[in-house]
Amino acid sequence: MIVPVTTVELFNVVRIKPEAAELLHAITEQQLADWEGEWVPELFKAMQRLRRADVERRQWPQSRHWDWRKKAAVLQGMLANPGFSIVCDGLTQGMMIVDTVKHQARIEGQQGKHLVYVMFVENAPWNRAELFDPPRYRGVGSILIRAAVALSEELEFHGRIGLHSLPQANEFYANTCGMTDLGADPEHDSLRYFEMTPEQAQAFIAKGA
Amino acid sequence: MKIEISREWCRRMAQQEGDAEIGAGRLAVDPVFGGDPGFDEESRIEGPNVAFGRFVSLMRRRRGMSLERLAQDADVDMADLVEIERDPYHKPELRTACQLANFFEVSRSGLMQVAGLAEMKDAKLFDEGVRFAARSEPTAKLTPEEGAALEAFVAVLSERN
Numbered sequence: 001m002i003v004p005v006t007t008v009e010l011f012n013v014v015r016i017k018p019e020a021a022e023l024l025h026a027i028t029e030q031q032l033a034d035w036e037g038e039w040v041p042e043l044f045k046a047m048q049r050l051r052r053a054d055v056e057r058r059q060w061p062q063s064r065h066w067d068w069r070k071k072a073a074v075l076q077g078m079l080a081n082p083g084f085s086i087v088c089d090g091l092t093q094g095m096m097i098v099d100t101v102k103h104q105a106r107i108e109g110q111q112g113k114h115l116v117y118v119m120f121v122e123n124a125p126w127n128r129a130e131l132f133d134p135p136r137y138r139g140v141g142s143i144l145i146r147a148a149v150a151l152s153e154e155l156e157f158h159g160r161i162g163l164h165s166l167p168q169a170n171e172f173y174a175n176t177c178g179m180t181d182l183g184a185d186p187e188h189d190s191l192r193y194f195e196m197t198p199e200q201a202q203a204f205i206a207k208g209a
Numbered sequence: 210m211k212i213e214i215s216r217e218w219c220r221r222m223a224q225q226e227g228d229a230e231i232g233a234g235r236l237a238v239d240p241v242f243g244g245d246p247g248f249d250e251e252s253r254i255e256g257p258n259v260a261f262g263r264f265v266s267l268m269r270r271r272r273g274m275s276l277e278r279l280a281q282d283a284d285v286d287m288a289d290l291v292e293i294e295r296d297p298y299h300k301p302e303l304r305t306a307c308q309l310a311n312f313f314e315v316s317r318s319g320l321m322q323v324a325g326l327a328e329m330k331d332a333k334l335f336d337e338g339v340r341f342a343a344r345s346e347p348t349a350k351l352t353p354e355e356g357a358a359l360e361a362f363v364a365v366l367s368e369r370n
Binding site: 004006008009010011018023025057061062063065066094118119120121122123128129130134135138139140141142143144146147150151154163164165166168169171172173176188189191205207208209 | 221228233296
């Protein structure tokens, strides 16, 4: 299977310069191998550091239990649940799985309309400021959300996307992405639900133009 | 599908994104039971520890013991005990689970399964663990319902050797 690829750039914080990267329109075995062989050990070491530093557990990454192999095993191959990943410097830097069927818009004026729902999105451990100082790459989240918006446009959902943000990421979705915060969702682990309207999608794209 | 993203866009957005956390998705907040269809297996593997932590907590409180006291009397690591009660995903040390089974006088093999340290062979035990976790809420004092839930679960555990 040939995986479509979009050329992108991430910003290398250590070298203080942008680096060429690839946005893969899929999560392949290579990404899962990177998750097992690179992400999990780094996350484990980071957890040990947090534990030794007596950092409160509520400040630990809430996604630390995620198992991307299980997620991929369940969802891979389902047309309704495409995946995306970013590769830079030979390693997977971020992954995302979306749903294009089950979720509808909730925001006033858009209710019931189709959207791309971001089921899971995660940065590599070394790109996360709460785990590594300094983190290695910036820009992973913006590119993956841009991919979700592009898919939404491709499906004629006009850029509408929705997601349940982990508490530590609320600010990113509210401010950087400009999504509307519809509040804590008691049916989704009380995570805050964010939605992007077609207008907000255009504004998000224009932010970097 | 074709996606075109310019290098300039990537650079500007990387600057705006900064060091922000970006994680999103369900099954990320403890405790977790249920979830999206198709993820039952994941919940089933991770779930029993909710019951284990709750069980240890209620048994300790029923005896009016502090965490420190229980760690001392059962001869288990204090840090492991704290994790057991507070983090449903924490995998306890094998020795800790054995010591706690001895201390609380319940079946070792049953508690191992509930703790996620042994394969959950007994579907009834799994169901009882889930029911127990669902019934009991951590409050300052045991309610009659909690007491009843605890008794019922102890009885199920005690049946298995």
